[in-house]
Amino acid sequence: MKGLRALSACALLAGLGLVSAVAFAQDSLPSWNDGKAKQSIVEFVAKVTKEGSPNFVAPAERIAAFDNDGTLWAEQPMYFQLFFALDRVKALAPQHPEWKTKEPFASLLKGNVKGALKGGEPAIAQIIMATHAGMTTEEFETLVRDWTGSAKHPKTGRLYTEMVYQPMLELLAYLRLNGFKTYIASGGGIEFMRPWTEKVYGIPPEQVIGSSIKTEYEMRNGKPVLVRLPAINFIDDKVGKPIGINQHIGRRPILAVGNSDGDLQMLQWTAAGGGARFMGLVHHTDAVREWAYDRKSAIGRLDKALDEANAKSWTVVDMKTDWKRIFAFE
Amino acid sequence: MKGLRALSACALLAGLGLVSAVAFAQDSLPSWNDGKAKQSIVEFVAKVTKEGSPNFVAPAERIAAFDNDGTLWAEQPMYFQLFFALDRVKALAPQHPEWKTKEPFASLLKGNVKGALKGGEPAIAQIIMATHAGMTTEEFETLVRDWTGSAKHPKTGRLYTEMVYQPMLELLAYLRLNGFKTYIASGGGIEFMRPWTEKVYGIPPEQVIGSSIKTEYEMRNGKPVLVRLPAINFIDDKVGKPIGINQHIGRRPILAVGNSDGDLQMLQWTAAGGGARFMGLVHHTDAVREWAYDRKSAIGRLDKALDEANAKSWTVVDMKTDWKRIFAFE
Numbered sequence: 001m002k003g004l005r006a007l008s009a010c011a012l013l014a015g016l017g018l019v020s021a022v023a024f025a026q027d028s029l030p031s032w033n034d035g036k037a038k039q040s041i042v043e044f045v046a047k048v049t050k051e052g053s054p055n056f057v058a059p060a061e062r063i064a065a066f067d068n069d070g071t072l073w074a075e076q077p078m079y080f081q082l083f084f085a086l087d088r089v090k091a092l093a094p095q096h097p098e099w100k101t102k103e104p105f106a107s108l109l110k111g112n113v114k115g116a117l118k119g120g121e122p123a124i125a126q127i128i129m130a131t132h133a134g135m136t137t138e139e140f141e142t143l144v145r146d147w148t149g150s151a152k153h154p155k156t157g158r159l160y161t162e163m164v165y166q167p168m169l170e171l172l173a174y175l176r177l178n179g180f181k182t183y184i185a186s187g188g189g190i191e192f193m194r195p196w197t198e199k200v201y202g203i204p205p206e207q208v209i210g211s212s213i214k215t216e217y218e219m220r221n222g223k224p225v226l227v228r229l230p231a232i233n234f235i236d237d238k239v240g241k242p243i244g245i246n247q248h249i250g251r252r253p254i255l256a257v258g259n260s261d262g263d264l265q266m267l268q269w270t271a272a273g274g275g276a277r278f279m280g281l282v283h284h285t286d287a288v289r290e291w292a293y294d295r296k297s298a299i300g301r302l303d304k305a306l307d308e309a310n311a312k313s314w315t316v317v318d319m320k321t322d323w324k325r326i327f328a329f330e
Numbered sequence: 331m332k333g334l335r336a337l338s339a340c341a342l343l344a345g346l347g348l349v350s351a352v353a354f355a356q357d358s359l360p361s362w363n364d365g366k367a368k369q370s371i372v373e374f375v376a377k378v379t380k381e382g383s384p385n386f387v388a389p390a391e392r393i394a395a396f397d398n399d400g401t402l403w404a405e406q407p408m409y410f411q412l413f414f415a416l417d418r419v420k421a422l423a424p425q426h427p428e429w430k431t432k433e434p435f436a437s438l439l440k441g442n443v444k445g446a447l448k449g450g451e452p453a454i455a456q457i458i459m460a461t462h463a464g465m466t467t468e469e470f471e472t473l474v475r476d477w478t479g480s481a482k483h484p485k486t487g488r489l490y491t492e493m494v495y496q497p498m499l500e501l502l503a504y505l506r507l508n509g510f511k512t513y514i515a516s517g518g519g520i521e522f523m524r525p526w527t528e529k530v531y532g533i534p535p536e537q538v539i540g541s542s543i544k545t546e547y548e549m550r551n552g553k554p555v556l557v558r559l560p561a562i563n564f565i566d567d568k569v570g571k572p573i574g575i576n577q578h579i580g581r582r583p584i585l586a587v588g589n590s591d592g593d594l595q596m597l598q599w600t601a602a603g604g605g606a607r608f609m610g611l612v613h614h615t616d617a618v619r620e621w622a623y624d625r626k627s628a629i630g631r632l633d634k635a636l637d638e639a640n641a642k643s644w645t646v647v648d649m650k651t652d653w654k655r656i657f658a659f660e
Contacts, residue, residue: 060534137576181536194580204390205580206511206536212577217569217595224598226576233577239547246467246556247542247563248578250524250535265547268554 028174031167031325037280038322040315041171044278045178048254055276059179063251065241065266066172067258068186068193068210070300071282072201073164074153076291078113078299080160081192082124084147086113088131096130105130129230133213136225137191144195158329161200165282166328171257172201180255185209185245187237187262191228209244211236237262242269257282264305267314279314281305286320289330358504361497361655367610368652370645371501374608375508378584385606389509393581395571395596396502397588398516398523398540400630401612402531403494404483406621408443408629410490411522412454414477416443418461426460435460459560463543466555467521474525488659491530495612496658501587502531510585515539515575517567517592521558539574541566567592572599587612594635597644609644611635616650619660 032038048057069075089099089108099105104123107115117123132140148161156163172182182203184193190210197203212233215226236244242265245253256263256270257280267279283302284293294302309316319326362368378387399405419429419438429435434453437445447453462470478491486493502512512533514523520540527533542563545556566574572595575583586593586600587610597609613632614623624632639646649656 060528190577190580198390206578208580215573215576217572217599224572224595224602226572242547242554242556243545246545247520248536250520250538265554269547272554 028177029167029170031170031323033322033324035322037315037317041174041278041280044255044276045175048276049178057254057275061251061254062175062178062180063183063249063253064172064175064180064255064257065183065185065209065245065253065270066168066256067260067263067266068184068188070259070284071165071257071263072168072172072184073160074290075300076293077154079188080153080163081188082127083151083154083160084144084192085127085131087147087151088143089127092131125232129213132189132192133228133230136220136227137215138225140191140228141195144192148196156327156329158327161196162329163327164200165323166325166330167323168257168282169201169328172203175255176202181207183207183209183245183249183253185236185241185256185266187211187235187240189213190236209236209248211240239265241266245269254278256280258305259284260300260302261305262300264308267305267308271312271314279309279312280317281309281314282317283319285318286323286326289326290319292320358507359497359500361500361653363652363654365652367645367647371504371608371610374585374606375505378606379508387584387605391581391584392505392508392510393513393579393583394502394505394510394585394587395513395515395539395575395583395600396498396586397590397593397596398514398518400589400614401495401587401593402498402502402514403490404620405630406623407484409518410483410493411518412457413481413483413490414474414522415457415461417477417481418473419457422461455562459543462519462522463558463560466557467545468555470521470558471525474522478526486657486659488657491526492659493657494530495653496655496660497653498587498612499531499658502533505585506532511537513537513539513575513579513583515566515571515586515596517541517565517570519543520566539566539578541570569595571596575599584608586610588635589614590630590632591635592630594638597635597638601642601644609639609642610647611639611644612647613649615648616653616656619656620649622650 029038047053047055048062050056066072069079086108089105093099093109099109104116104119104127151160152158153160153163175182184197184203186193188210190208190212193210194205194208197208198205214229214231214233216229218225218227234240234244241263245266252273253270254273255278256266258266259282271277271279284291286292293300294306359368377383377385378392380386396402399409416438419435423429423439429439434446434449434457481490482488483490483493505512514527514533516523518540520538520542523538523540524535527538528535544559544561544563546559548555548557564570564574571593575596582603583600584603584606585608586596588596589612601607601609614621616622623630624636
């Protein structure tokens with residue numbers, strides 16, 4: 001936290017032209033090993049921030065988009081939002097006696113997660129709608145805050161919000177220090193992320209793009225509320241990412257980082273703009289400190305996007321060799 | 331423009347605590363006559379920006395939402411976006427020989443706008459879809475830029491983007507000077523506004539919320555594009571305004587200004603938050619310098635929202651008496 005505050009002060013001074021932002025590059029990414037990945041980041045930032053250079057990009061156009069699951073925080077053994085949903089099923093079970101015999105809830109309540117998820121996407125959709133809809137946006141925010149403040153990851157025993165990648169926190173801060181506006185563009189729920197992204201990543205709610213369900217404006221005792229409905233509004237994944245980015249930002253990112261095939265279209269969309277571009281993939285290669293998975297993983301599959309990254313010389317971050325530290329708690 | 335630049339420098343100094351922002355209040359709103367409306371604005375801003383005061387609001391939460399049509403720019407004799415659509419119909423007519431006999435296009439092409447709009451909302455929807463869909467987002471942006479750079483208002487002979495209210499430009503700049511983030515929340519098309527709102531209002535594309543049609547991600551000659559489809563995605567009017575604001579910003583505004591019943595729910599939603607709040611309506615009362623209309627107007631009807639404003643002591647800006655100048659070109 002102290003580090004982040006120091007960076008902010010620097011950003012202010014740099015903004016005033018009192019100090020050179022680029023001078024901070026080495027100190028801003030201490031958890032990155034020297035190597036191609038780090039070098040490509042530093043070179044890109046130097047290039048687009050150098051006034052008078054043909055690659056210079058005005059601060060307003062320095063839009064950076066990051067996937068969340070598997071890019072900024074971990075996503076194994078399953079998406080963290082699914083853990084939240086399962087905990088909600090348990091909490092809501094007393095109000096739903098019918099769940100005892102109704103799948104996927106029956107299996108879940110017996111602790112058989114695999115069995116419950118056998119039903120595939122329709123089963124997951126049922127779980128999400130039963131746990132994410134039917135309350136106001138404010139009530140949902142409270143549920144998310146309570147859960148992220150207490151629930152622990154089954155493997156590490158840490159809060160889920162502690163399972164964020166230290167090198168990525170440094171990258172986000174380094175980009176902001178250099179005048180970038182950092183956004184999340186995630187397949188995860190927009191309202192599931194917003195209650196904690198500012199504190200954890202320094203990314204405010206208005207810079208979070210994600211999947212959403214519909215909401216309805218309703219008067220309750222003379223007070224207006226937005227009620228969350230059990231109906232999909234937008235899926236911010238694959239082709240949905242450039243669509244969501246265009247809808248929310250109205251500008252094309254000049255830098256985007258993801259970790260799976262769900263990010264491919266966001267990276268293609270970013271690459272297709274004019275001028276200097278940075279496309280990056282986080283490759284999960286460290287089975288000891290984190291997880292190792294790619295082409296065959298059910299969660300966060302990285303296959304086509306890895307081929308395209310190799311073919312087009314996008315930056316592929318090898319977690320095992322590029323990152324000195326993965327989590328801040330290490 | 332010089333004035334705006336001066337304000338920016340002040341904002342920077344004020345942000346650094348080198349000067350008091352409130353001291354600029356009088357100079358920041360020169361086109362506002364002294365009166366209740368101006369006073370209520372200045373008092374609200376002073377209250378929420380005073381550190382240590384019970385009404386203090388942290389800068390990140392200083393969200394201000396403005397309607398566009400009739401609030402920031404004029405909307406008579408009809409919404410400006412409709413003029414754009416009509417001009418597009420004329421431009422596209424050679425490619426659509428069938429329009430010669432097909433309503434609402436046939437009437438339009440004969441110069442009979444009233445006849446064409448007799449078909450009501452379905453006719454308008456047909457015109458919008460025929461003129462706003464079928465091209466990429468970039469192609470549409472070019473069309474809007476070309477049109478706003480050349481088309482003239484039938485009454486004033488001015489560019490439409492010159493028909494913005496000088497007192498509102500001052501208010502937007504004054505709020506930003508005091509740490510507010512200014513947003514548009516308009517029933518108009520989000521992609522119709524974004525190409526010019528930054529230049530005209532100082533509001534960047536990512537702070538524009540509006541109605542939208544669906545887009546589709548498509549590869550054209552190996553290059554990804556977003557194609558605009560003839561299907562409604564979101565209507566940012568009435569109950570849609572708080573929904574759109576929540577979706578885009580994820581924070582509740584502490585200040586909102588509109589001018590019609592389409593803004594009522596945005597104002598109610600703003601009012602329902604905790605702490606100090608500012609709800610405002612622009613009342614079109616000046617038939618000489620602008621237009622005078624409210625409860626019975628087909629465009630920008632102000633009826634229920636005026637009743638609620640009076641009942642709840644929201645600020646009602648009387649254009650005739652509160653504004654020294656309406657348009658900058660006066």
